[in-house]
Amino acid sequence: MAYPTAHTTKVENHRLRLLNKLKAGEFPLMTFVAIPSVRQAQIVALTGLDGIIIDCEHGHIGDDSMHNSVAAISALGVSPIIRIRGPAHDIIKRALDTGAHGIMVPQINNAEEAKQIVASSKFPPQGVRGQGSAFPSIGHGITTPQYMQSANETVVTMIQIETREGVENIDAICAVPGVDLIFIGPNDLAQSLLGYVPARGDEPEFLAAIDKIIAAARKHGKWAGRMVNDGAAAKEARKRYDTVAITGDTKAIQNWYIPEFKIARS
Template structure:
């Protein structure tokens, strides 16, 4: 009996009656990915742009996540047709491409996820987990149904071109990155600067008006609430590595004495 693939993130967003809440998985660890997959969140972003992820670790994380009712997206390191082909063949169904700044760049990414004659994706379904080694019925003809593509709006140029980018056929949605956007505006580390916030909200509004879902990164709860109120359809509200870093720091602050207290503790032994 032919196998069925899971619905895409595009499908999840189309069926949702509320914004979808997710977190980053940046550690490269399948175990950590599985822990996060059982959290009750809606989606996970496995990050290969800033995280230590290669093909093998991405594959292992997809396999670990697959047993849970949560949708994984995978962020590629950059918009490369070979990397995109490899990710799709691994079984990545939901792809996020960073630093898409123009309509032409968006169209090139769409071409990379589509088979000829509509695109340039290499044909290797019989060899690949993406098609479950040709156990998915009619995969080549139906591949567009099984893949969703999201692009990142994270520079001033991208914000200026956001309407054209979001209008590209085959772009299923966009994700706004305030950190890189702030840097591109000469405001490194100032994601809360009014000009950055205005640009993020302009992008959210423009993408939504074009009928495409739009997401944003927002670790601060107040920021997340602001962008949800502005119309964001999906939001990342944390990351595995950040939660571990802050949690371990909190333990140290609670139990490890410093300064005069450390001197007093040592003197008591």
């Protein structure tokens, strides 16, 4: 039996900024936040972007900061997305119970892992997600019954492709119902394919892998996204991707201060 997904949902909720812009083909912009602070989350949310990825994989983010950041971001009309640290069922449940508008799961290698993620992120009958938290509905600006009726088709499930095995299995991964968006982690992908050099980004093997990922996403009707380093790269990415994440808070802070101090000392 076919079920509505984030791609086909007819649910209208103005709070779901990232989903709404993806569906409208408006190339939403995101960034990563790794610093555990409600104020940091608010400051970034007021920059005009559409989604903030709370980085619970590599960032200094615990459960308390995860919950507080989701509340702060969603209250300001921006979509909070949680990059979880792994595909375990309890981690996915915990992340979604914050009220996040989506999850991003790193280093997915095959279709079986993708299927397990989808099952953990959806309530029955599509999945096995349990219900018991009052917080998800707050993050979506609706009642708990409304959330229960709509979450399976409005929460955006993002799968990260960052390994050679993930590239080899990308067609099967993209074919999994309930996977909404394929997100390329270029740094880890390049490291997996080439070893740490560091990569320039123009190596034939790396570029071929990118092409293969995007082609599979398009074939199976999935959105495609990636991380980029700056606005110019994001603008260029509009030709091939549906969304991008432009660097993160830690890099952004350094990228402003370092050249300014250099000028001041010149």
